[in-house]
Each structure stands twice: as C-alpha cells, then as structure tokens.
Amino acid sequence: MRILLVEDEQLLLDQLRRQFELAGYACDCASDGSEGLFLGQENPYDLAVVDLGLPKLDGISIIKQWRSEGRKFPVLILTARDRWQDKVEGLESGADDYVAKPFQIEEVMARANALIRRSAGFASPKMEFGCITIDTGAKRALLNKQALELTAYEYNALEYMAMRSGQVVSKTDLTEHLYDQDFDRDSNVIEVFIARLRKKIDPDNTLKPISTLRGRGYRFELGETQH
Structure with a gap:
C-alpha cells in the first residue's frame, strides 16, 4: 500500500x-x-x-x-x-x-x-478466501492456516489485489501502489512477484487464484468466506 x-x-x-x-x-x-x-x-x-x-x-x-x-x-x-x-x-x-x-x-x-x-469494504482485519487467509493486521498470509514465507513486496501485491478481489489490476496500478515516488520502477519486477506468488499460494497449481488478462493486468479471485 x-x-x-x-x-x-x-x-x-x-x-x-x-x-x-x-x-x-x-x-x-x-x-x-x-x-x-x-x-x-x-x-x-x-x-x-x-x-x-x-x-x-x-x-x-x-x-x-x-x-x-x-x-x-x-x-x-x-x-x-x-x-x-x-x-x-x-x-x-x-x-x-x-x-x-x-x-x-x-x-x-x-x-x-x-x-x-x-x-476496500472489509470490516475484519482477516480476509479469508477459501483456504487462503490474509491478515492485514499482522501483514501475513496463510495457506491452510500455515503461514507463507512472502517478501514484503510479495505480500503487498497479494494484499492489494485481494482488497480488489474480482477486479482487474494493471501492472501500472500495482507499481504505483507498491513503490514510493523515488523508486526506479520496472514493470518486469511485477511479473516476478506474481510468478513467485502463484508458486507460494498455489503450490499444486489447483486453486489458480491469480489470473493474467493479457494486455490488461491481473485478477485475484477465490470464493470469499469472510468480508
């Protein structure tokens, strides 16, 4: 953020x-x-x-x-x-x-x-999407109640997209909300974050929570169990 x-x-x-x-x-x-x-x-x-x-x-x-x-x-x-x-x-x-x-x-x-x-429309600090929980208070994400080892940028990217669940988030939008004004921004870094995130939050490649919309950006989407 x-x-x-x-x-x-x-x-x-x-x-x-x-x-x-x-x-x-x-x-x-x-x-x-x-x-x-x-x-x-x-x-x-x-x-x-x-x-x-x-x-x-x-x-x-x-x-x-x-x-x-x-x-x-x-x-x-x-x-x-x-x-x-x-x-x-x-x-x-x-x-x-x-x-x-x-x-x-x-x-x-x-x-x-x-x-x-x-x-973003969430009353609780814990956002739950099926087996994925994002704890905005503790700044951590869990898969099946097990904490995921995410870098700060990976977590921030996940939190930002999850708060806009179902919406398309462009690379530019992600970059602007992840980096401060003095950072040398490179959209390729976003692709690296997303690739790593996918492997960490969906190691078996069965959930597919982050989809790529070619030329538009990314969308996080899973069944939300707590709002």
Missing part, C-alpha cells in the same frame, strides 16, 4: 515513515501543506496522514481541496488541538478519522490499517 505523510515536525515525520516502511508500506512525505496538496493531487494513494497545523497551507484546506477535486482516498488527521470543534471541523472537511497528539505510533498504524481495509 502506498501512503502520503504530511507533517512538519521532522522527527515525527521520520518516526512515522520508519514505522510505516517497516510494516511494508511505500511512503511519500511532505513537510508543508503546499507540497502535501500537490502530492495528493498527483498520485493514487491508499491513505494520507495529515497534520492540521502545517506551514504554507493548513491541513483542513488540503483535505477540502482534495475532496473538491474528487480525491477519495481515506485521510487520517493528526492534531495537537484540544478543542473538540477542531476535530469536528477536520472530519467535516472530508477526513475519515483523527488521532490527537501526543499519540502512540501503534495507534496511528492501527487506525491507518483500519481505514485502508474499510475503504
């Missing part, structure tokens, strides 16, 4: 980025409101984490602008403001949830994961 972090406190921004990257997220960062607004307008994020008190352009204005332009990715706001009115204003501007400073990084991570999951 690819997220945008907009925070002007450099130490906090570095901490957030480090934790999200350790959890397998691709992160783009902005330290002021103008840059954050631009990045959100230009890239297909799965989530934005936005501080309200920013230089150049405040968080409320950023969110309102994104929403007016049709940007629908979930937004988690960070606020040091204690007044309940500020929190209400943030939510009414188009944000989906908020965390008040000071906070525990783990709470931010949990709320971010929940927002991404719910935006």
Whole structure:
C-alpha cells in the first residue's frame, strides 16, 4: 500500500515513515501543506496522514481541496488541538478519522490499517478466501492456516489485489501502489512477484487464484468466506 505523510515536525515525520516502511508500506512525505496538496493531487494513494497545523497551507484546506477535486482516498488527521470543534471541523472537511497528539505510533498504524481495509469494504482485519487467509493486521498470509514465507513486496501485491478481489489490476496500478515516488520502477519486477506468488499460494497449481488478462493486468479471485 502506498501512503502520503504530511507533517512538519521532522522527527515525527521520520518516526512515522520508519514505522510505516517497516510494516511494508511505500511512503511519500511532505513537510508543508503546499507540497502535501500537490502530492495528493498527483498520485493514487491508499491513505494520507495529515497534520492540521502545517506551514504554507493548513491541513483542513488540503483535505477540502482534495475532496473538491474528487480525491477519495481515506485521510487520517493528526492534531495537537484540544478543542473538540477542531476535530469536528477536520472530519467535516472530508477526513475519515483523527488521532490527537501526543499519540502512540501503534495507534496511528492501527487506525491507518483500519481505514485502508474499510475503504476496500472489509470490516475484519482477516480476509479469508477459501483456504487462503490474509491478515492485514499482522501483514501475513496463510495457506491452510500455515503461514507463507512472502517478501514484503510479495505480500503487498497479494494484499492489494485481494482488497480488489474480482477486479482487474494493471501492472501500472500495482507499481504505483507498491513503490514510493523515488523508486526506479520496472514493470518486469511485477511479473516476478506474481510468478513467485502463484508458486507460494498455489503450490499444486489447483486453486489458480491469480489470473493474467493479457494486455490488461491481473485478477485475484477465490470464493470469499469472510468480508
């Protein structure tokens, strides 16, 4: 999953980025409101984490602008403001949830994961497709209740496609959501991930959960047993 972090406190921004990257997220960062607004307008994020008190352009204005332009990715706001009115204003501007400073990084991570999951239509952190379980909280996948040894990129590719089960996901779309803006992207890498995934989640080649649609991309599809 690819997220945008907009925070002007450099130490906090570095901490957030480090934790999200350790959890397998691709992160783009902005330290002021103008840059954050631009990045959100230009890239297909799965989530934005936005501080309200920013230089150049405040968080409320950023969110309102994104929403007016049709940007629908979930937004988690960070606020040091204690007044309940500020929190209400943030939510009414188009944000989906908020965390008040000071906070525990783990709470931010949990709320971010929940927002991404719910935006894809899943209430539970565990997505079950027949004998395959994808645990978005623990960031792991299981086959017949046995944990699979997946690289971070392999897991992220699987999670992204599973959240769009039944839909066609192009190589470009996968690449944009797996890598941050500074990564030298190569669509051939996606083919390697998909080939490895197929072998790991379907070693007997009987489930065939990932199909290739020539010239269009890939589709993950199995009977979903829990939504």
